[in-house]
Amino acid sequence: MSASDRPLRARVHLDAILHNYRFAKGFAPASRALAVVKANAYGHGSVAVARALASEADGFAVACLDEALELRDSGIQARILLLEGVFSPDEIVQVDRAGLTMVVHCREQLGWLLAARPERPLACWIKVDSGMHRVGFAPEAFAEIHAALSGCGHVGEVGAISHFARADELGHPYSERQIAAFDRALGGLPVMSSLANSAAVLSLSRAHRDWTRPGIMLYGISPFVDPHPSAGELRPAMTLESGIISVRTLQAGDPVGYGGRFVCDRPMRVGVAAIGYADGYPRHAPDGTPVLVDGRPTRLVGRVSMDMITLDLTGMDDVGLGAPVQLWGDRVPAAEVARLCGTIAYELFTGIGRRVPLVHEGA
Incomplete structure (x- = not known):
C-alpha cells in the first residue's frame, strides 16, 4: 500500500x-x-x-x-x-x-x-x-x-x-x-x-x-480560558480525519492496547483508526476522548499507539473498514480534545506530523 x-x-x-x-x-x-x-x-x-x-x-x-x-x-x-x-x-x-x-x-x-x-x-x-x-x-x-x-x-x-x-x-x-x-x-x-x-x-x-x-x-x-460571547463566530479551520482499518468484537474482561489501560466491561465492537502519536494525535489522550465515526459520536478506548488508536464501535454494527473518522474539526472541537489531554489546541495543530498530508480547500 x-x-x-x-x-x-x-x-x-x-x-x-x-x-x-x-x-x-x-x-x-x-x-x-x-x-x-x-x-x-x-x-x-x-x-x-x-x-x-x-x-x-x-x-x-x-x-x-x-x-x-x-x-x-x-x-x-x-x-x-x-x-x-x-x-x-x-x-x-x-x-x-x-x-x-x-x-x-x-x-x-x-x-x-x-x-x-x-x-x-x-x-x-x-x-x-x-x-x-x-x-x-x-x-x-x-x-x-x-x-x-x-x-x-x-x-x-x-x-x-x-x-x-x-x-x-x-x-x-x-x-x-x-x-x-x-x-x-x-x-x-x-x-x-x-x-x-x-x-x-x-x-x-x-x-x-x-x-x-x-x-x-x-x-x-x-x-480564552473561559467562554466568550464572540468566540462562537470563529470557524474551525482544520479537520483531522482518518478511517477505520480494522474491526473486531471483544468480550467482557478483554484488555485493549498497550498496558491494558482499558478493559471491556461488556462485549464490545472495537475499531482501529489509522492515526497515532507519530502523526500528532496526543499520546496522553484519555479513555473517553471524543471522536466521530461515520458521522456519529463515540470515544477513544485504550492507549494511543505510534500509528493507531482504538475506538468504541459498540452499537455501530454497520460501520466497517473505510468508515470515516474525525479526530477534530467542526463536530469534535480541537480545544476540547486538547483540554482532555492537558494541553492546548496550539500544540495539537503545530504537532501534526509530516506524514499527515495537508489538503487545502477553498479560498
Whole structure:
C-alpha cells in the first residue's frame, strides 16, 4: 500500500481562515492586522494560508527569517514582521534584500542593526517588556533605544511592540497593567505600535493601536480560558480525519492496547483508526476522548499507539473498514480534545506530523 493510500489527512479550510481574519479586522476596524502565520501557520500550511489571505491581509507575522523568506519566495509581497528579530548580524543582509520588518528586543540586536550597512532604510519595531518578562527592553529604556534608532541614517520606520501574558484570562488586571507600562514606555512619542494578540483583539479595545496580531483565532480557536460571547463566530479551520482499518468484537474482561489501560466491561465492537502519536494525535489522550465515526459520536478506548488508536464501535454494527473518522474539526472541537489531554489546541495543530498530508480547500 502506497503512502497516499493511508486514510489520514488534515483538511485545511481556507475560507474559514479568511472569515476569521475578516472577523478579527471587524473588531478593530481602525487598525491594520498582521496575520500570524509562524510555525507553518500553526500547522495549517503557511504558504497556502498566506496566499489565501494575500488579497486582504495588511501583512503577516512570523517567528524567524526562514519563515519569512519562504513567504517571499512564494510570491507574498505584503509586510512581513520577524517577531524574534534576527539571530546574527549576517541575517540583516537578507532582511534588507527581502524588505522585511524586524523586531529588536535586546542590545545585541540593536548593536548589529546600528552597525549594518543596508542598501535601503530598515524598518524595525522595538520590543517593550511590558510584563511578559521573556524578551524586550524595560519600559524605562524605550526612549533611549528609540532615539538611537531614529537617529540612525540607515533606519527608516521605528515602531513599538509588546505582548500580553494573561489576555486569555478575561478581565484579569495584569493586562491593564501591561497597557499602562507600554504607554508609559512610549511617553507620548508618536510611534506606530502593536500590542493586541487574538485575546486582546476580542476583549481589550484599548490595546488595538495601529496594528493587531490575530493568531490562534485565525484558525478557529477561541483564545480564552473561559467562554466568550464572540468566540462562537470563529470557524474551525482544520479537520483531522482518518478511517477505520480494522474491526473486531471483544468480550467482557478483554484488555485493549498497550498496558491494558482499558478493559471491556461488556462485549464490545472495537475499531482501529489509522492515526497515532507519530502523526500528532496526543499520546496522553484519555479513555473517553471524543471522536466521530461515520458521522456519529463515540470515544477513544485504550492507549494511543505510534500509528493507531482504538475506538468504541459498540452499537455501530454497520460501520466497517473505510468508515470515516474525525479526530477534530467542526463536530469534535480541537480545544476540547486538547483540554482532555492537558494541553492546548496550539500544540495539537503545530504537532501534526509530516506524514499527515495537508489538503487545502477553498479560498
